[in-house]
Amino acid sequence: MRKKRKGCDVPEATIHRLPLYLEKLKLLQAIGVEDVSSRQLAESLDIKASQLRHDFHYFGGFSRPGRPYQVEKLVPALEKIIGIDEPVPTIIVGAGHLGQALANYQNLALQGFPVCGIFDVNPRLIGLEIRGQPIRDMEEMPRVVKEKNALIGVITVPAQYAQEVADRMVEAGIVGIFNFAPTDLKLPEGVALRNERMAVGLMALSFRVKCILESRLQHSPADEVGPPGESAAEGDGNDQVS
Amino acid sequence: MRKKRKGCDVPEATIHRLPLYLEKLKLLQAIGVEDVSSRQLAESLDIKASQLRHDFHYFGGFSRPGRPYQVEKLVPALEKIIGIDEPVPTIIVGAGHLGQALANYQNLALQGFPVCGIFDVNPRLIGLEIRGQPIRDMEEMPRVVKEKNALIGVITVPAQYAQEVADRMVEAGIVGIFNFAPTDLKLPEGVALRNERMAVGLMALSFRVKCILESRLQHSPADEVGPPGESAAEGDGNDQVS
DNA sequence: GGCCTTCTGTTACATCATTGACACCCAACT
DNA sequence: AGTTGGGTGTCAATGATGTAACAGAAGGCC
Numbered sequence: 015m016r017k018k019r020k021g022c023d024v025p026e027a028t029i030h031r032l033p034l035y036l037e038k039l040k041l042l043q044a045i046g047v048e049d050v051s052s053r054q055l056a057e058s059l060d061i062k063a064s065q066l067r068h069d070f071h072y073f074g075g076f077s078r079p080g081r082p083y084q085v086e087k088l089v090p091a092l093e094k095i096i097g098i099d100e101p102v103p104t105i106i107v108g109a110g111h112l113g114q115a116l117a118n119y120q121n122l123a124l125q126g127f128p129v130c131g132i133f134d135v136n137p138r139l140i141g142l143e144i145r146g147q148p149i150r151d152m153e154e155m156p157r158v159v160k161e162k163n164a165l166i167g168v169i170t171v172p173a174q175y176a177q178e179v180a181d182r183m184v185e186a187g188i189v190g191i192f193n194f195a196p197t198d199l200k201l202p203e204g205v206a207l208r209n210e211r212m213a214v215g216l217m218a219l220s221f222r223v224k225c226i227l228e229s230r231l232q233h234s235p236a237d238e239v240g241p242p243g244e245s246a247a248e249g250d251g252n253d254q255v256s
Numbered sequence: 257m258r259k260k261r262k263g264c265d266v267p268e269a270t271i272h273r274l275p276l277y278l279e280k281l282k283l284l285q286a287i288g289v290e291d292v293s294s295r296q297l298a299e300s301l302d303i304k305a306s307q308l309r310h311d312f313h314y315f316g317g318f319s320r321p322g323r324p325y326q327v328e329k330l331v332p333a334l335e336k337i338i339g340i341d342e343p344v345p346t347i348i349v350g351a352g353h354l355g356q357a358l359a360n361y362q363n364l365a366l367q368g369f370p371v372c373g374i375f376d377v378n379p380r381l382i383g384l385e386i387r388g389q390p391i392r393d394m395e396e397m398p399r400v401v402k403e404k405n406a407l408i409g410v411i412t413v414p415a416q417y418a419q420e421v422a423d424r425m426v427e428a429g430i431v432g433i434f435n436f437a438p439t440d441l442k443l444p445e446g447v448a449l450r451n452e453r454m455a456v457g458l459m460a461l462s463f464r465v466k467c468i469l470e471s472r473l474q475h476s477p478a479d480e481v482g483p484p485g486e487s488a489a490e491g492d493g494n495d496q497v498s
Numbered sequence: 499g500g501c502c503t504t505c506t507g508t509t510a511c512a513t514c515a516t517t518g519a520c521a522c523c524c525a526a527c528t
Numbered sequence: 529a530g531t532t533g534g535g536t537g538t539c540a541a542t543g544a545t546g547t548a549a550c551a552g553a554a555g556g557c558c
Contacts, residue, residue, distance in 0.1 A: 097466025224339030
């Protein structure tokens, strides 16, 4: 209880980069690249090569010391680490616009998260089909979760219902919750949670925008947009300015 | 160029918490709470009070030293800091499912980001109305941006078009880009970017799920879900396990 | 008024993350 | 064979972030 022991001993920041590595590697794989060095891969992601090696270091060697990484080996290795070496059945609760958008987003399935159920309580929505899946009554959720062995649940209901939905998901056996509702969910031990709060992201962006506008006023009241220059993602990998 | 100077001198992590503070404060305000101490506010957000004070410290005093914060003062102060003391006109490019979901999400306007334009290139979509706004042809985007003084642009187009859209947004005068496409955009200086990559979030979640499943197997092959226990958001505030 | 409690602002410390440096490895070339 | 060039794994140093500790202000109470 002293140590964070957040499931594993891998740092937060590293975990967030793994998907990026995987994504880029799949892209390389698709165009037939066989080998890739830490420097090449890192540069294409705007991070330092040492960081990439450092990250990989948590999981033991991916290649013989002296040679670059082999894309064909690395992709499945990363998939296994992330836990998507086999599909992770996923359900969506809340078939509003966002829920439907997600259910329609076929990339989810391609990336290892096949949607095996969409649920709502609104009778108007129940029965509608999205990509072959009917929107089901919320009551059916536990049964479907068990049948399909769903592990991850996405919450796209209004904030006031989110906690209840989460509770029922956990009870049904869901192990990871992806929450789009702007609420702090309380979950029992042994359940992972990720909040995807878009308003927060927008406000962080707004802060930066404000700073930019201010600096424009200060530095040159009648200036045009600055000269172009590359910029790199940092932080949790979602933000940048310059 | 040595220092990160990411727009302002406020740390990343702090910026990401500001919206959470504001959200919670608005909630308190709505139920008539007048004063709130750093401890109360911090506890309700599952963070340490010292961190909250530390964060506020970047922006100078919000209250007389000896007394708790006044909600009525703090809310507008935070809004000003974040840059939403007045509405930030926002456009959406890409009227697919996700774009429509966002356009429908009235909370955006409530939180300070009124959608003043939705654009697409698909003739089938152009003309459809969403909450009173017609989906417009992409060609009209620059004009609308100037007319409405739009500052933030949301990109919800397929990845392969995202860079082009971003370029046109910047040219039109957009200062902040909220990108849902899984691409690394290259932007000129003086434009803020936030990537909202849902697949990345899902995979980070999957990693945790995998860890949980593994630990269940190890610790007690036939164990039930563990005893309930509170859990706290950490990292960029989006993840937690336990 | 003087004391006590509660609270903030601020500074110092501990922890985590990123970056740089280097030893060793492997293949290719001389 | 020896040597050169590029590569990874690893560790140490730097930088950023989170946490605790504390001095001093404001009001309530005696």
